[in-house]
Amino acid sequence: MSELFPRKQVMGFVFSLVLTAVALAVYFFDLSFAIAMTILLVTAFVQAAVQLVVFMHAGETGDKGSIYTNLFYAFAIALVTVFGTLLILIWDM
C-alpha cells in the first residue's frame, strides 16, 4: 500500500498546501500592497515550480534541456507581455 504513496509526491502535496496557506495571509491580515504582492508572487511561482518539477517530471528525461528552455522562454515572454501591456496601457498613459 505504501508503495502507492511515494514520499516525493506526498511531500510535494503537503508543501503546496503550506504555500496555499501562506498565500491566504494576504486575505486574512491587513498587509501593505508591496508585502502582499511579494507573498503572492513568491508562493505562486514556487508552487508552480513544485508542480512542474516534482509532479510533471520536467527534468526527468534527455529532453529536459528542450523542456526547460521552452518553459523559460514561455515564462519570460509571458512576463514581458503582462508587464509590457501594463506599462503601455496603465502606468505610462
Next chain:
Amino acid sequence: MKIDHSLPLEYSTDQNKLNILGFWIFLGAEIMLFATLFATYFTLVDRMGSGPAGADIFEITPVLIETLVLLTSSFTIGLGVHAMRLGRKNAMLTFFAITLLLGLTFLGVEIYEFTHYVHIGAGLQTSAFTAILLTTLGTHGAHVTLGLFWGLFIILQVKKRGLTPENANKSFIFSLYWHFLDVVWIFIFSFVYLKGMM
C-alpha cells in the same frame, strides 16, 4: 514498433517520446494563452463601469474549496501515474477516477459561482471587468471540462486494452495537462481572487 524496456512505458517508443515533447511545447503555447488573458485581466480589473468590482463579489469559501479540490486532484493524478509506472493498473484507474470526480466537483462549485455572479449583477455583459473575469475563469473551466472527457476516454481505453505503451503515453500526457491546469489555477487563485480581496 521498437519498445525500450529500460524506460517507463510512456517513454518506451520513439513516437511516445515525440508525443510527450510535443505536448510540453503545447504547454508553452498554453502559458502564453493564459498570459494574454492575465494581461487583459490586469488591464481591465479596475474598469467596472457601473458594475461591481472583485472585492464586491468574491467570496473566500467557494474559492478555497475550488483550490483545495483542484490541488488534491493534482496529487491524486500524480499518484495515478506513479501506480502506472509500477504496473498497478487497478490502482492507477482508481486514482484517475478520483481525480476526475474531484475535477467534476471543482466544476460544480465554479458553475455555482458563475450563476451567483450573474444573479448579483456581475454578468458577462455588465462591464469590461466582469467580461475578462468570466472569460479567464471560463477558459480555465472549459479546459477542465475538456479534461474530464479526455480523462474518461483514457480510463475506458486502459480498462479495455490494458496498460500498453500507447495508453501509458496518453495517460502521462493527460497528467501533464491536468497538472498544468492546476498551475494556472494557482495564478488565478493568487492574482485574481486573493489580490482582489486584499
Next chain:
Amino acid sequence: MNFFDRFAIPHPSPAIYASMVAIGLTVIAIIVGLTYFKKWGYLWREWLTTVDHKRIGIMYLISALLMLFRGGVDALMMRAQTAVPENALLDAQHYNEVFTTHGVVMIIFMAMPFIYALMNFVVPLQIGARDVAFPRLNALSFWLFFMGAMLFNISFVIGGSPDAGWTSYFPLAGNDFSQSVGTNYYMLSIQIAGIGTLISGINFITTILKMRAPGMTLMKMPMFTWTAFITNAIVVFAFPVLTIALLLGTMDRLFGTNFFTTTNGGMDMLWANLFWVWGHPEVYILILPAFGIYSEVISTFSRRNLYGYKSMVASIVIISFFSFLVWTHHFFTMGQGPLTNSIFSITTMAIAIPTGIKIFNWLLTMWKGKIKFTVPMLYAVGFIPIFTIGGVTGVMLGMASADYQYHNTMFLVAHFHYTIIPGVVFAMLAGLTYWWPKMFGFMLNERIGKWAFWFIAISFNVTFFPMFFTGLDGQARRMYTYSEATGFGPLNLISFVGAVGLAIGFALIVYNVYYSTRYASRNISSDPWDARSLEWATHSPVPSYNFAVTPKVNSIEAFWDAKKKNIPLFQGKIDKIHMPNNTGVPFIMSCIFFVWGFSFVFSLWIPAIITTIGIFVCMAHRSFEKDDGYYISVKDVEDTEKKLRGVS
C-alpha cells in the same frame, strides 16, 4: 426571405456580381471536371486524405499561389484607383474592403502558406527524416488553413467583406461602426487558420529537435532548417496571443461584451496592444524563413560554405527573442507616455543589429565565391540592396518622435513593402524556383524566369519608391482618393505604372509554370544545381519514404562532402519502413470547422452548437482510434530505388 437578407452584400457593385458568377461557374466546372474524368477517388486517396509532408507542402503551395493572385488583383485595383486624383473606380467603402482584403490575404493566406509549403516539403528532407513528428496533425494544419482561407474569401460575395483594415482596430471594428458581418469573417477565418499554424509550430519544433539524422547536431543543421526551427518557436509563443485577441473581439461583436468598447469600462487601445503583441513576431515569422532560403541559395550559387554559420544562428536566436520586445512601435502615436515610447524605440533600433550581421555574412559568402546568376541567385542578390532600403527606413520609423511625422502615411506603406516584398516574396520565388525540380522532377525555364525577375524587381521599385516621397509630403495611408491640389497625382501615377509592371512579372511566372510543365525535360539529375544539403541526396521525384536508408551525417555539408570527398552518406542495409496511414478525419474536421465559422459569422446558433459537438466528436474518434500505420516491405523499397535510380 428575411432569413436570407443577412447573406446579402451590403454594398454591391458590378465587379462583385461578376465575381459571384465567376465563383459559381468555377465551382461547377471543378465538380463537373472531377466527375467527367472520374477523379474523385484519386482526389480523396492521394490529396484529401494524405499525411505526406511533400503532398501537404504542394497543397499549401497551390493555395498560396491562388491567394497571391487574389491579393494581387486587390493591389492593382488600389493602385488604379489612386493613379489619378478624385478617381471614381472604387468608392470609399469598396476601397476599404479592398485594402483590408489585400492585407489579410497577402499576410495570412499567401505568405504564411507559402512559407509552410517550403518548410513542409524541405525540412524533413534536409534533416534526413521520413516525415514530420505528427503527420496527421500536419494534414489538419493544412486543412484548417484552407478552410480559414475559404471562409475569408467568400465574405465579399456572401454577407460582405471586412473593411476595417488588416489590423481591424476597435472601435471601428466594433458593432457601432462595422455593422455588416465582414469583421466577423475576419475574426473567425483568421482564428481557424491560426489554430492550424499553432499546431504546425508544435509539429516542426518536435520534428527538428528529435528527428534529425544521426550525426546531425543542432550546429550541423542547414540554415533553412535553423530558421524553420526558430520561426516555429516564435509561432508557438505568438499565436496564442492572437487566439485570445480574436476571441475577445468576437465576443464583443457577437455577445455584447465590453473588452474593446468605449463604454462600461472597455478599452479600445487594448485591441491594438494585443494585436501587435502577436503582429510584430508575425512579421519575423514571415522574414526568418526567407533569410533561411537566402542562406541556402547564396551558398549554393557562390559555391561556398555559408560565412559565419555560428553568428547566423546567434543572430536568428536573438532576433526571435527581441521580436517580442518591440511591438509598441506599431502605435507610437496612440497616446502612451514617453517612457514607453523610448523603451520600445531602443529595442526597435537594437533589433536591426542582428539583421545587419546577416547581411554582411551573405555578402562575405559571395566574396571570392564562384557566383552563378541563376534565377534564385538573382532574387537573392536583388534582395540585399532593396531590403536594406526597407530596413533603414524601418530604423527611421523606429525613432518614436520622428514617427509622429511618418506614421500611417505612404512612407510607412513603402517601408513595409520594401521589407516584405524583397524580403519574403523574392525569397519565396527564389525558393520555389530552387526546389521546384525536387518537387516536380523538371526545371522552371531560366529565360522566362529571368524576364520575370527583372520585371518584378524594377517594377517593384517603380511602384513603391515614390511612396516614400508622397508619404513625406503628407499623403495618408488607406485614403481612397485625394484632390488635385495636393500634388500627389504624378507620383501615384508612376506607382500605378509600376503595379502594371509587377502584374506582368507575375503573369510571366504563371506562364513559366505552364510553359515548363509542357516543354521542360523530365530527364534531369536529382541534384541539378550541384547543391550542398541533404534534400538533394534524394531521388527526383522523392519516393514516399524519402530515404531508403537513413543517412549518417558528420559535417555541416554532408551531401557536398559525399559528392566531392567521397565520404559515404548511406551506409547500412535497407529495412522495412514504417509509414502512417492516410486519414480523412483532418479534412472532415476542417469542413466542420468551416461550417462552425460560418455559423458564428451569421449568428446561426443551432448549426454553431451542432458543429462544435462535431469537432469534439472528431477529437474523441481520434482518441479511441487504433491506427498503427503500415510497413513498406524491403522488396518494395528496393524495387522503387532501382526504378528511380534508372531514371535519374
